[in-house]
Amino acid sequence: MPDSLNERKERIAKFKKTILNKDDSARSVDIPEGLFVKCEACGNAVYQRVLDQNDGICPNCGYHFKIGARRRIALIVDPGTFFERDAGIASVNPLGMPDYDEKLLAGAKASGMPEAFLSGTAKIAGRPVAIGVLDSAFMMGSMGSAVGEKVTRLIEAATVQRLPLILFSASGGARMQEGILSLMQMAKTSGALSRFRDAGLLYISVLTNPTTGGVAASFASLGDINIAEKSSLIGFAGPRVIKQTIRQELPEGFQTEQFQLKHGAVDLVASRKEMRVLIARLLQFHPEVRA
Amino acid sequence: MPNKILVANRGEIAVRIIRAAKELGIPVVAVHSTADAGALHVKLADEAICIGGPQSKESYLNMTAVLSAAIATGCNAIHPGYGFLSENARFAEMVESCNLAFIGPASKVIGMMGDKVAARRIAQENGIPVAPGSEGILEDVEAGLRFARRIGYPVMIKAANGGGGRGIAVVSDDEAFARTFARTSLEAESSFGDKSLYVEKYLERPRHIEVQILADKFGNVVHLGERDCSIQRRNQKVVEESPAANLSDVLRKKLGAAAVKLAKAVGYTNAGTMEFLVDADGEFYFIEMNTRIQVEHPVTEWVTGIDLVKEQIRIAYGNELSFRQPDVKTSGHAIECRICAEDAMNDFKPAPGTITGVIFPGGPGVRVDTHVFAGYVIPPYYDSLLAKLIVFAPTRKDAIRKMRTALEQFVIDGIKNNVEYLYLIMHDPDYVKGQIDTGFIPRFQLTIGGERYARFAE
Numbered sequence: 001m002p003d004s005l006n007e008r009k010e011r012i013a014k015f016k017k018t019i020l021n022k023d024d025s026a027r028s029v030d031i032p033e034g035l036f037v038k039c040e041a042c043g044n045a046v047y048q049r050v051l052d053q054n055d056g057i058c059p060n061c062g063y064h065f066k067i068g069a070r071r072r073i074a075l076i077v078d079p080g081t082f083f084e085r086d087a088g089i090a091s092v093n094p095l096g097m098p099d100y101d102e103k104l105l106a107g108a109k110a111s112g113m114p115e116a117f118l119s120g121t122a123k124i125a126g127r128p129v130a131i132g133v134l135d136s137a138f139m140m141g142s143m144g145s146a147v148g149e150k151v152t153r154l155i156e157a158a159t160v161q162r163l164p165l166i167l168f169s170a171s172g173g174a175r176m177q178e179g180i181l182s183l184m185q186m187a188k189t190s191g192a193l194s195r196f197r198d199a200g201l202l203y204i205s206v207l208t209n210p211t212t213g214g215v216a217a218s219f220a221s222l223g224d225i226n227i228a229e230k231s232s233l234i235g236f237a238g239p240r241v242i243k244q245t246i247r248q249e250l251p252e253g254f255q256t257e258q259f260q261l262k263h264g265a266v267d268l269v270a271s272r273k274e275m276r277v278l279i280a281r282l283l284q285f286h287p288e289v290r291a
Numbered sequence: 292m293p294n295k296i297l298v299a300n301r302g303e304i305a306v307r308i309i310r311a312a313k314e315l316g317i318p319v320v321a322v323h324s325t326a327d328a329g330a331l332h333v334k335l336a337d338e339a340i341c342i343g344g345p346q347s348k349e350s351y352l353n354m355t356a357v358l359s360a361a362i363a364t365g366c367n368a369i370h371p372g373y374g375f376l377s378e379n380a381r382f383a384e385m386v387e388s389c390n391l392a393f394i395g396p397a398s399k400v401i402g403m404m405g406d407k408v409a410a411r412r413i414a415q416e417n418g419i420p421v422a423p424g425s426e427g428i429l430e431d432v433e434a435g436l437r438f439a440r441r442i443g444y445p446v447m448i449k450a451a452n453g454g455g456g457r458g459i460a461v462v463s464d465d466e467a468f469a470r471t472f473a474r475t476s477l478e479a480e481s482s483f484g485d486k487s488l489y490v491e492k493y494l495e496r497p498r499h500i501e502v503q504i505l506a507d508k509f510g511n512v513v514h515l516g517e518r519d520c521s522i523q524r525r526n527q528k529v530v531e532e533s534p535a536a537n538l539s540d541v542l543r544k545k546l547g548a549a550a551v552k553l554a555k556a557v558g559y560t561n562a563g564t565m566e567f568l569v570d571a572d573g574e575f576y577f578i579e580m581n582t583r584i585q586v587e588h589p590v591t592e593w594v595t596g597i598d599l600v601k602e603q604i605r606i607a608y609g610n611e612l613s614f615r616q617p618d619v620k621t622s623g624h625a626i627e628c629r630i631c632a633e634d635a636m637n638d639f640k641p642a643p644g645t646i647t648g649v650i651f652p653g654g655p656g657v658r659v660d661t662h663v664f665a666g667y668v669i670p671p672y673y674d675s676l677l678a679k680l681i682v683f684a685p686t687r688k689d690a691i692r693k694m695r696t697a698l699e700q701f702v703i704d705g706i707k708n709n710v711e712y713l714y715l716i717m718h719d720p721d722y723v724k725g726q727i728d729t730g731f732i733p734r735f736q737l738t739i740g741g742e743r744y745a746r747f748a749e
Contacts, residue, residue: 004648004650004702004704005650005700005702008699008700008702009699011711012699012714015714015743018746019743019746020718
């Protein structure tokens with residue numbers, strides 16, 4: 001019987017259109033831009049305000065959306081304790097790459113930061129730390145000379161001040177526009193970390209979505225404790241590149257945080273909600289060490 | 292003797308009466324033909340008696356069978372509904388003689404008002420205008436012709452005992468008159484057992500407006516306002532409403548007063564309807580009285596809040612009316628559409644068959660009086676009425692909108708029906724404006740409605 005009602009409905013619609021010349025076709029209301037975002041994982045439209053209140057986690061499937069560096073800091077450190085450092089360091093275009101200047105401007109606009117890395121000192125559950133966060137909104141969190149310099153300076157400051165170091169990575173890798181200068185940052189940051197370790201200090205690396213390329217291959221993988229956040233793609237080259245190179249089907253769940261945990265590349269997987277408490281507890285496990 | 296009612300009818304009105312009786316706490320007996328053994332009224336009644344074969348004359352018109360069923364089941368009243376035996380004075384007399392209550396007027400009143408010529412005379416004697424016509428039965432075609440020329444063509448030739456839209460012919464010249472007179476006489480004889488004819492002036496574009504009355508056995512007569520039944524196809528009502536649109540309060544009062552006066556004059560009891568024609572100048576003419584409940588009674592029920600069928604039963608059992616004329620208040624607007632099993636694209640031929648599924652509309656202000664259900668087989672022996680869809684709203688405009696929506700949601704599968712045809716009427720500009728008269732349907736067919744229907748039905 002419902003079919004009959006459908007048929008009737010079609011006939012009524014035809015009657016109204018062709019005979020009464022009545023246009024019943026409705027237009028959707030205009031809704032403000034950015035009110036809803038589509039979840040990459042489940043495909044549902046998520047109300048932005050709900051998403052924000054839920055720390056950028058899809059209320060439907062639990063997928064962790066990317067969040068900005070300042071937001072990340074706010075989620076992790078004690079309120080009002082963060083003091084930014086090296087805020088004036090920003091990229092130039094040392095190789096004169098076309099369009100790079102425009103990309104830097106666009107990145108600054110998208111992230112609200114002059115570079116892809118935000119660093120400083122703060123307290124977590126009362127414990128002073130050195131903390132730095134890559135922001136994927138700024139040129140996919142890629143590491144050029146400026147990012148490399150800021151990371152290195154943070155590590156060095158932590159070494160001097162004997163602070164635990166916490167780095168949140170979210171990066172596509174080395175910044176192509178700066179060529180070899182970017183690749184050199186891998187060695188520079190790794191070297192700084194080596195000296196930091198020699199000082200007997202604690203480094204917690206948190207790999208968030210995505211952590212790949214030169215960042216994954218340098219400081220992000222060198223933590224004393226490597227934590228992967230949920231919903232994170234972690235690896236060196238992207239799955240498509242690997243697939244084309246080795247001409248093989250990739251295993252299911254390749255390069256997910258769970259895959260990396262299973263294969264020993266990370267020590268822990270944590271959700272964004274439990275991250276602050278987890279880091280606070282790890283800091284508690286590692287009391288301040290005097291040189 | 293406890294009360295018990297036999298319903299001498301079938302279809303939606305039998306269901307309606309059974310419900311009213313049950314609400315009054317009175318047991319009710321249904322009668323049915325062999326063709327109606329699975330009908331809804333048979334299932335809803337406390338008892339059911341098969342009274343004969345499928346043809347009406349074998350069962351529902353079979354007076355002794357109906358009466359026997361009533362006596363055998365211990366009934367003390369018979370409700371005749373409409374049609375069938377409802378206006379049969381002989382049957383009413385038989386019922387009275389058997390000491391049963393006939394739920395309707397006294398047999399002699401039925402007989403008096405059933406004779407259209409006598410009814411016209413009584414109306415005239417009481418100062419109620421009637422359309423110019425022959426004052427009695429015409430002896431022969433010559434007398435008829437003389438009379439037709441005197442009042443002027445077009446005229447209507449009508450059977451004195453006719454009704455239900457049959458035994459009526461409209462002619463506009465001598466030649467047609469002579470030709471039609473004999474044929475109408477024959478038709479009257481075969482349909483009503485009486486070949487007597489009379490002639491009436493045919494009014495151009497009149498409105499058909501009728502007044503509902505209720506009268507008890509204590510001389511109290513009230514009218515319950517009017518109904519406009521101008522939307523007719525070949526004298527069969529299609530759409531009815533109450534109150535009538537664009538009717539002055541002065542005229543409304545006059546019609547009500549005339550109806551009450553006539554009812555009192557004949558000593559009328561129970562529910563009845565005075566039918567009038569109202570012309571463009573607001574002149575009104577009495578045509579006839581229906582001495583029974585009418586198909587379109589629900590529109591009056593809705594605007595007055597009075598249950599007519601229950602009142603009929605109360606009156607028949609000798610109760611006094613519980614209200615007087617000043618207590619009758621009308622409000623809002625009600626419209627009824629008659630949903631029929633007929634093929635609107637094919638000259639409204641009856642379309643019997645099996646109903647495979649039904650969806651009825653609902654919600655506030657929507658009433659469906661019906662006897663059909665999914666799986667119901669419509670017998671070919673009786674009329675094609677499947678359901679009455681009645682809506683009620685504060686204003687006529689709201690009621691039309693409600694009716695449109697209700698029709699959109701009214702689906703009967705398996706057989707042809709006129710739901711979509713009614714839907715088009717509800718969209719006709721003249722109908723919406725309330726510019727209606729008995730010529731509405733013919734004009735509708737010829738013009739916008741016909742064209743729309745043809746396109747809609749593609």
